[in-house]
Amino acid sequence: MAEMLENNLGPDRPHRLDNVISEIAFYGGTCHSCEDCARGLPPTTTCPANFTALTSVYRLGCPALLADCTWLGQSFDCCELFRPLPTEFGRCFSVNSLNAGPTTPLMVNRHTGPGSLRFRAREDLQLFLHDPYSVPFAYTDRVLKETVLWGMHKEIIVKVVEMENGASLGEVPIARRNCRFPWEVMDSGTQLYASYSFSSCAVECFMASQVEFCNCSHHLMPKRLNAHSSENICNFDGLTCLTEHSVNISQHRKLCPCLSSCIEPEYSVVFSSESDQEEDDFVTVRMLDLPNSKFLRHVARTELDLFISLGSLVGLFFGASLLSIANVAFLGFHRFRTGATNNARPELAELN
Numbered sequence: 001m002a003e004m005l006e007n008n009l010g011p012d013r014p015h016r017l018d019n020v021i022s023e024i025a026f027y028g029g030t031c032h033s034c035e036d037c038a039r040g041l042p043p044t045t046t047c048p049a050n051f052t053a054l055t056s057v058y059r060l061g062c063p064a065l066l067a068d069c070t071w072l073g074q075s076f077d078c079c080e081l082f083r084p085l086p087t088e089f090g091r092c093f094s095v096n097s098l099n100a101g102p103t104t105p106l107m108v109n110r111h112t113g114p115g116s117l118r119f120r121a122r123e124d125l126q127l128f129l130h131d132p133y134s135v136p137f138a139y140t141d142r143v144l145k146e147t148v149l150w151g152m153h154k155e156i157i158v159k160v161v162e163m164e165n166g167a168s169l170g171e172v173p174i175a176r177r178n179c180r181f182p183w184e185v186m187d188s189g190t191q192l193y194a195s196y197s198f199s200s201c202a203v204e205c206f207m208a209s210q211v212e213f214c215n216c217s218h219h220l221m222p223k224r225l226n227a228h229s230s231e232n233i234c235n236f237d238g239l240t241c242l243t244e245h246s247v248n249i250s251q252h253r254k255l256c257p258c259l260s261s262c263i264e265p266e267y268s269v270v271f272s273s274e275s276d277q278e279e280d281d282f283v284t285v286r287m288l289d290l291p292n293s294k295f296l297r298h299v300a301r302t303e304l305d306l307f308i309s310l311g312s313l314v315g316l317f318f319g320a321s322l323l324s325i326a327n328v329a330f331l332g333f334h335r336f337r338t339g340a341t342n343n344a345r346p347e348l349a350e351l352n
Contacts, residue, residue: 086222114287205256214241
């Protein structure tokens with residue numbers, strides 16, 4: 001970072017800009033150095049004005065982060081399968097993510113055996129483990145995120161428990177089943193991702209919290225999918241506002257009404273080791289075994305079951321059934337028609 005600042009701004013730059021640019025490019029919820037620019041330093045002469053362009057300059061791309069990727073022992077182009085994924089931390093690179101655009105999924109089955117992904121980190125990284133529908137976010141379970149330092153040998157072994165739903169679960173209202181399917185997005189006006197997950201809902205709620213307190217969102221946030229107007233990205237005043245309300249925003253996002261996903265599997269790290277004394281500096285993420293257990297979610301009673309049970313109850317106590325009810329209706333209609341015919345005959349006799 002220091003070398004890039006030296007090359008881009010020169011040695012005669014105001015050195016307090018180093019903190020400003022660093023906090024903007026790697027924004028983490030607060031920007032205390034932004035107050036200097038917000039209180040009088042003209043952006044056109046000293047402070048950077050285009051945060052998005054500044055971020056693209058000082059944050060590294062995929063080729064500078066990952067190298068020598070293999071899946072089940074087969075080499076592949078890292079940046080072909082690790083696709084850009086917008087998150088609340090900015091642009092990440094994710095493999096097997098349905099929110100990162102079209103890509104070739106890495107599959108496992110009985111023929112391939114448990115999956116094993118290896119790569120070499122060219123810089124310090126923050127590694128997140130998530131399912132295809134989820135995204136990294138601030139409150140990711142700490143056991144599912146790892147810090148990988150440059151030159152470090154690291155191995156992570158993961159166990160997966162799948163989720164299976166009954167065929168009739170989709171007929172149950174969301175409020176009753178207490179979960180959402182990926183296609184059941186909450187509000188298309190604030191939608192940031194194509195698929196619903198607990199984490200995507202949390203990021204959308206985080207963005208709404210920023211807008212509520214400061215009428216803008218920070219520059220690293222994902223863009224709305226169905227935005228009808230331009231995004232209101234925070235300037236220096238906005239970032240200062242987010243810093244002042246960071247505690248309130250953090251508390252507010254914890255109250256978001258986000259439901260769990262109906263299909264998200266459960267990941268657990270059963271082993272994690274790291275060493276800087278190994279001969280190689282590969283990072284390995286592999287499965288302990290193929291999923292051999294799953295959670296089953298079934299609907300005990302549907303509305304159709306309730307109707308059948310009610311009909312059986314009526315038949316038990318009153319001797320009624322659908323056929324007998326139809327028979328009573330037919331007899332009633334027949335008697336009404338016969339009575340109407342008999343009442344009409346005297347009138348015909350008088351006319352004669």
